[in-house]
Amino acid sequence: MTTLTPSKSPLFMSLQMGDLNLSNRMVMAPLTRNRAGEGNVPTDLNTLYYTQRVSAGLLITEATQISETALGYPATPGIHSDAQVKGWKKITDAVHKEGGLIFMQLWHVGRISHPSMLPDNMLPVAPSAIQPQGDAVTYDGMQPFVTPRALGVQEIPDIIADYVSAANNARLAGFDGIEVHSANGYLLDEFLRDGSNTRDDIYGGSVENRMRLLDEVLNAVKEVWPSKRVGVRLSPENQFNDIQDSQPQSTFNAVVDMLSKHDLAYLHVLEGDMLNGGREVDYVELKRRFGGLYMANMGYTQATAEEALTEGNADMIAFGQLFIANPDLPARFIRGASLNEPDQATFYGGDEKGYTDYPALEAEKKLA
Numbered sequence: 001m002t003t004l005t006p007s008k009s010p011l012f013m014s015l016q017m018g019d020l021n022l023s024n025r026m027v028m029a030p031l032t033r034n035r036a037g038e039g040n041v042p043t044d045l046n047t048l049y050y051t052q053r054v055s056a057g058l059l060i061t062e063a064t065q066i067s068e069t070a071l072g073y074p075a076t077p078g079i080h081s082d083a084q085v086k087g088w089k090k091i092t093d094a095v096h097k098e099g100g101l102i103f104m105q106l107w108h109v110g111r112i113s114h115p116s117m118l119p120d121n122m123l124p125v126a127p128s129a130i131q132p133q134g135d136a137v138t139y140d141g142m143q144p145f146v147t148p149r150a151l152g153v154q155e156i157p158d159i160i161a162d163y164v165s166a167a168n169n170a171r172l173a174g175f176d177g178i179e180v181h182s183a184n185g186y187l188l189d190e191f192l193r194d195g196s197n198t199r200d201d202i203y204g205g206s207v208e209n210r211m212r213l214l215d216e217v218l219n220a221v222k223e224v225w226p227s228k229r230v231g232v233r234l235s236p237e238n239q240f241n242d243i244q245d246s247q248p249q250s251t252f253n254a255v256v257d258m259l260s261k262h263d264l265a266y267l268h269v270l271e272g273d274m275l276n277g278g279r280e281v282d283y284v285e286l287k288r289r290f291g292g293l294y295m296a297n298m299g300y301t302q303a304t305a306e307e308a309l310t311e312g313n314a315d316m317i318a319f320g321q322l323f324i325a326n327p328d329l330p331a332r333f334i335r336g337a338s339l340n341e342p343d344q345a346t347f348y349g350g351d352e353k354g355y356t357d358y359p360a361l362e363a364e365k366k367l368a
């Protein structure tokens, strides 16, 4: 498949998202990089990393913990302490100085954690006490997931309050908006899908009940942010983190119908299954039901992204690995330049190697 000339390519057309104008339709996907500093505070190295990628029409931060009990991996940043807010403020200031836009992805990992990482060695929390298959990434290496503790119905307001407090901190830190992470087997997704939610109260059973927590979280964060500054991420058929739903199409049709009533900035969908490569859900149907701006993600290339935009199957495309390895990805697409190869070994954790040392085209020219 061939790419379009820059003047014909929908990737480089601006996009109005509420009162924000995105200079192009290339979004940097949320990417866990495990390089936060002491206290899970963003560092100057993290500032450099995001600033290098500022030519994306929109940057979305790596998933960021809403509370200390929302954490599931070493060295992932939070947005619940003053020091974290200050660290993120440096990042948003630097991005804005360069003319960029940046949303923060708000994260609660639910059962994808381990007591050794949590306050007082508490059990991870989840909709139901169902142990996921697989291992947690802990400070002491990989350890099998434990059976989580099912949240009591009386604890739900505290979880929602943590989302509101984090959303408010994201405002204080100067973000342009927030993305509620409701994908990939983490807490909100655990509520949505019937493989992880077997509750028999108002948060389980029917899809209306399973999506109640996401609906309530959105109502609550909309007290802090205008609705057009709030996005949501879903992954209807992704089985990463041992999660499944018996009827992904009908479940997520209903979820998207609910989301369409929230007048959001966008719906961000990981289309397919990261693990097995399947793609059975009708994403065009989800986009149609949502009605607002639809951001697609899942291994898109320049050519497939242009095709999706041209056919009206997406309004923006989020690129993950391509933005890891190519800080100036839009310029490379425009010029038809070669792309740097991402180095998997340095995706998670470490220092500047594989993080801020991928060269931009200008730097490559100087070296040549």
Ligand code: PHB
Residues within 6 Å of the ligand: 032, 063, 073, 183, 184
């Ligand atoms: C990961 O750390 O591998 C990770 C984190 C958040 C996601 C997906 C993957 O949404």
